[in-house]
Amino acid sequence: MNYNDAYDKLLGYQEDILVLKSKLSDNRKLLEEKNNQLESFLQIMKKEKRDVDQLEGVSISSILSKISGSYDEKFSKESEEYLLSKIRYDELNTSLMNLKKEMERQQSEIRELEKDHAKLKAHILVSYPEGAVLSQKIELKKKELFFVRKEIVEAVRAVEAVIALSLEAENKLSSAKSWSTYDTFFGGGIIGDLVKYSKLDEANQHIAEINSAAELMQKELQDVDLAIENKMEHIGGSERFFDIAFDNIFSDWSIRGKISSNLDHIQTFLSELHTISEQLRTKMMEIDRELSNL
Template identity: 30%
Template sequence: MWGKLQERQAVLKTEIINRDKVKRKHQTLTEHLEVALHKKQTYWSRLKKEQKDVENLDGFSILQVFRTWTGKQDEIREKELSELATIEAKYREIEKTVTDLEQDIVDIERELDQSRWKSIDMEWETLMKEKEGWIYGNKQLEAARLDELYDQKTFLTSSSREITEAISAGHEAKIALRRALKSLDGAKDYSTWDTFLGGGLIATSLKHSKLDESENAIHAAQRSLQKFQTELLDIQQINAENLSVERDGFVTFADYIFDDIFSAWSTHSKINNSIDHINETISSLEHTTVQLEEQLKGDQEMLYNIGIEIAKIIEQ
């Protein structure tokens, strides 16, 4: 009888944990969307300003004539165009991020609206009353120990699942980062042709095409890192005392990359800076994944020992 009550509790507890996880994810996504919308508005304002600055350079003025004579006009124009390219890339990235987050929120709200979760809190209260009635008339010490063991088992099972999902998300993010790295390597090659071999229209066009391709690859990597960060947040909420991982740097990954690529996109030195940053992110990702794998191994060993102790109590 007690064993069946505990099994029902484990099933219900797992469902409650799953529901609460989805609720937390909904809250996190909503907060991320709020931040992204604010950044989108900020980047839009800056984009309009940079576009106006470039347009002003094309207008006639005595100062511009003087700058042309002194050779300063081209230098100023290159600086303004670089700033415009940087903010335009960031704006396109945040636009994609907003779209992704809005779709994620729609999906998560659909998941929250499941019929099996509507009565789960009432089922839990009913079960607790049944258990209380059983304990008063039976072996209280054994029941209390089983209670403790089943709670530990439920906690560790949930923790192991969250860690496994985070490890999987980490592997996906690593693949996306390597794709971005490969794409940037291609852009760097074309940038080398453009800079050192005279360039020309074809080389410049190919370089910009590769940078556009890199932009898409970077967005995919940013989305994967965002998912990984969300999974890490779940783990730290469940297992805060036993697991400490760095995750804040994953969220702002794309901003750093676009600062480097487009701040001086006529040279390949800035692309090298972006490549270095991606390699650093991959190293951080691998370090975090190793921590997760160590934690998962420890959880699984504890689950095995708990299973043995539960069996002994039930079979005695």
């Protein structure tokens, strides 16, 4: 086998490993979904006070025999419902088991391919003159990938920091909105106003921190060709004084409107942040897979 044939075979191993790892990653997500489906189903069964433990031990044929041999209409109906539950449980459980077996097969195949890949790469590096050049190319590619990975890690940290601050601001704004609603319709008085504005103070402080953290995040995201916009309002001190001093329902509506607007902004902002975080993590997984194949 000449160098070109050996190198083509090496690339074939790399491609096969990448495809299998991608499928395995998809199956991990699918496994989580199926586990959640099964757990949700069992929770429903428990709420309906059905015997979940017997689902594994009882057979469909035994349930059918109870239905056919019973003249008790209520008992028959309950047995029929239980039969449907048993069928659904078996479907979910069988699907879960089959998926786990497929994932085990994929993991085993990946391990074998990685062994063959490592063995062939070692052979190429020592057996062909071109091996030295290939080794240099591999090291250069690794340096490039590690640099990109480092940029992504820093971007993820920056995004997660903004997410944490945004969640805090969302919590404070939600609390302020509740107090504002109470104040508008039921008259919370000075105590209600003070509590409401205490929450708004905390929310505004978090929003100021978000703006600062978002600047750093923007810089990090630019390094990985991503960007996000951040638009939020602050509630001015003059309106706060007017609300406390005069307790005017129209001012309350204005405050409620701004709180609701900020909540909408921050919830949209959070959704965008989570999307970007997922994109970054996907990129990192792709780089890790590529590094493992070099």
